[in-house]
Amino acid sequence: MQLPGGLVENGMRQRCWAFRPISGGLELAVAEVGENAASTPQAVTRALALALEHLAGETPSESRVAALCVADRQFLMRELDRHLGFAGGWLHVGCVGCGVTFDCHLDYAELPVQEAGAGYPFAAVEMDGRLLRFRLPQGADQEILAGLPEAQARPWLLRQLAQEPDQLGDTNETRIAAIEAALESIAPGVVLRLQSRCPECGAANEIELDPYRVLSRRSDILLQEVHQIAMHYHWHETDILALPRTRRQRYLQLIDHARGMTG
Numbered sequence: 001m002q003l004p005g006g007l008v009e010n011g012m013r014q015r016c017w018a019f020r021p022i023s024g025g026l027e028l029a030v031a032e033v034g035e036n037a038a039s040t041p042q043a044v045t046r047a048l049a050l051a052l053e054h055l056a057g058e059t060p061s062e063s064r065v066a067a068l069c070v071a072d073r074q075f076l077m078r079e080l081d082r083h084l085g086f087a088g089g090w091l092h093v094g095c096v097g098c099g100v101t102f103d104c105h106l107d108y109a110e111l112p113v114q115e116a117g118a119g120y121p122f123a124a125v126e127m128d129g130r131l132l133r134f135r136l137p138q139g140a141d142q143e144i145l146a147g148l149p150e151a152q153a154r155p156w157l158l159r160q161l162a163q164e165p166d167q168l169g170d171t172n173e174t175r176i177a178a179i180e181a182a183l184e185s186i187a188p189g190v191v192l193r194l195q196s197r198c199p200e201c202g203a204a205n206e207i208e209l210d211p212y213r214v215l216s217r218r219s220d221i222l223l224q225e226v227h228q229i230a231m232h233y234h235w236h237e238t239d240i241l242a243l244p245r246t247r248r249q250r251y252l253q254l255i256d257h258a259r260g261m262t263g
Contacts, residue, residue, distance in 0.1 A: 004115050019051050020051060026084075030214060033050065040212055045139050067140060069137065071187055073139050075188070077212050086214070090103045093196060095198040095200065097205075098200055100201070102199055102200065104196045106209070114189040120136070120186050120187075127169065128169065134163065135161050154176075158176065192209050192211065225248060226240045
């Protein structure tokens, strides 16, 4: 499978990636990362480093995952959600026009993905008669930004992205807008908002999609399943977590059947 952007190392752009096979151990690891990480960017880095079998042709590491552009990380986190069993579903939307709640179906597989533009991951901007290069923000930038005061974040990021920071000069709003537009033109992207019309009044509603939704999964349900199987079969936790989800769910059905809870 291909990333919309890709990892650039030693001047080479690599886009291939694959996840590890699904197991209870992977599900639990991702859930615990979401529960314990200091920030969302840190959780994304750790979750992907755990979940990926390979990234750009090599073994994934947190540093390599952190070097991915933001859109690639969003794309992979949405794919991880699909990999772990959430392919979409029904969203409940409160209409901005009439207040009625209606349902909107979401299928991740149908959402378009924008490929990176020419020059990725760099964009050139003319300033004072010179062409200055800027790179797209990466996960490592996000992790540092999460710990900076808001007033410091934007100037710090701008200098991080500039490939010739000593030539940057004064960065007024016009220049910042030009830099942002140039980077936007070459950035890959995933859909973060949907438009859906209310069936009652016809009003257009904008629905925000969280690309990091997989991090909201809690470990409690999985641990309860492990507890049930362990109590019934007296298996070790590691053996239960090594099972594919489908087999784990089948054992839970058999336990319920043995207890007379199902027909």
